[in-house]
Amino acid sequence: MIETKLYKISDIKPNPSNPRTIKDDKFLKLVNSIKQFPEMLKIRPIVINEDNVVLGGNMRLKACIEAKLKEIPVIMASDLTEDQQREFIIKDNVGFGEWDWQDLAINWNPDKLEEWGLDVPEISETEKLSELKFEDIYFNPVEVPNIKLSDCLDLEKFNKKIEIINNAELTEDQKSVLTFFAYRFIKIDFENVANYYYFNADENEKNVIERLRLVLCDSGINGFIEDDLLRVHQLINEWSND
Secondary structure: OEEEEEEEHHHOEOOOOOOEEOOHHHHHHHHHHHHHOOOHHHHOOEEEOOOOEEEEOHHHHHHHHHOOOOEEEEEEEOOOOHHHHHHHHHHHHOOOOEEOHHHHHHHOOHHHHHHOOOOOOOOOHHHHHHHOOOOOOOOOOOOOOOOOHHHHEEOHHHHHHHHHHHHOOOOHHHHHHHHHHHHHHOEEOHHHHHHHHHHHOOHHHHHHHHHOOOOOOOOHHHOOOOHHHHHHHHHHHHHHHO
């Protein structure tokens, strides 16, 4: 079913996978053309799918936004399969604008593109690989955690042991020594330590955390490295200065 009606321009979504491009000078001409002759949009309205995503007229939509139009004529093309929508995008633009050939070669089926009337130039494997996008291998949270240094410790068992020591009939010296023994019941949350180090610690705290061997870091002599190697490095520096 196909129908045409006015849509608020803010309700229409540009197609993020549209492979057609247009040079800046031609885009400005398109904007001026729409300003001077907005009736042209009634003759060639923008085509959208049932999700309000543009199938035909991505650049016209962009130009209409630049021209500060509030409403534009739209054809709603529903009941199209995903393949039919992709085919329409190509066929609607075969004779217009320019194409992002690398995008077409990587993300579209070249055999289908030729069947739809588009001659796709050969793109080398190196060019294809250069366009691949890799996500960061490190986890980056949507919300940066706000961790306090005290959040890295679980003192529940330790406090119970200290209570036992304090309630016992012992000398102060005995309690002092047994308190040291009780420290082994302190639980360190190393995940919180790592997150605190990365997101919340200042440089001084980071230096101390590294020297306490609480995190593994790859930062040369200032990071996770044995003291003996530090001394060797210092000796080498002294020799080079002699």
